[in-house]
Amino acid sequence: MIERRALQRASFSLRLIAPVPLATAIGVALSCHYAWLTLGNRLTGIFHLFVGLGTVLCAIATVTGVAMLLRRLRALRSLERGEASPSQERLARAMVEATSVADATFVKSLLSWLVCSALLGAVVGVVGGGGWSAGLGIFGLGVLFGPITSLLVHCLVTLRARQVMLWLTELGLSQSQVIAAMPQRAQIRGRLVLFTVISVVTPAVFCFAVGLGLGRPSLRARAHRSRFAPGGACPGVARWMPSP
Numbered sequence: 001m002i003e004r005r006a007l008q009r010a011s012f013s014l015r016l017i018a019p020v021p022l023a024t025a026i027g028v029a030l031s032c033h034y035a036w037l038t039l040g041n042r043l044t045g046i047f048h049l050f051v052g053l054g055t056v057l058c059a060i061a062t063v064t065g066v067a068m069l070l071r072r073l074r075a076l077r078s079l080e081r082g083e084a085s086p087s088q089e090r091l092a093r094a095m096v097e098a099t100s101v102a103d104a105t106f107v108k109s110l111l112s113w114l115v116c117s118a119l120l121g122a123v124v125g126v127v128g129g130g131g132w133s134a135g136l137g138i139f140g141l142g143v144l145f146g147p148i149t150s151l152l153v154h155c156l157v158t159l160r161a162r163q164v165m166l167w168l169t170e171l172g173l174s175q176s177q178v179i180a181a182m183p184q185r186a187q188i189r190g191r192l193v194l195f196t197v198i199s200v201v202t203p204a205v206f207c208f209a210v211g212l213g214l215g216r217p218s219l220r221a222r223a224h225r226s227r228f229a230p231g232g233a234c235p236g237v238a239r240w241m242p243s244p
Helices: 002-009 012-017 019-038 047-072 074-081 088-127 131-170 175-181 185-227 235-240
Strands: none
Touching (some): 012 019, 012 074, 012 088, 012 131, 019 047, 019 088, 019 131, 019 185, 047 074, 074 088, 088 175, 131 175
């Protein structure tokens, strides 16, 4: 009876999914600020459309992704609710779900970012009148923020998945079944390489794009002042000034 109550009180599936909306909200906020810094000229007059429609699309994608992930954790949720007895087969299935949910959240989050940014870029570029330049810039936001946000989701879910694994072992899961549910060494190496590339390349691109976006107005203003100065425009400024 005590064991059944403990199963009913458990809510590990919801704890596993909780980082998804949190990390998505952080990524959306940062991407909007990044767009304001780097795409301000392209989104003049339609920035409110970009923010509003982007928030709606991300909310829909997040709710859909959470529902799909909860359906993926069927064995774990049945054990939590006490609907099924903690047999070795069900415990092993729940362990596989717990060890693979982080990868599933990474893939679904990345696909959501790419799809939402593509739709948002098409709507803002065609319907909003921003043009293909604004549409491609918005899609670039998904390419940049999708991997780093998905990596954040993966890390948070992995930390919470450890608690689920400990709980399942306390219910009687054998050590061999736990080892069998773990990812292989080659898979771990592949994730390490991929996550390292994301962690190194993405911040470098951010710094370059923000520096370029913030430096353009000052270069243009300096070139404009130099035109009216004695001797004409400064050759160095004219050479490096980005075209409008």
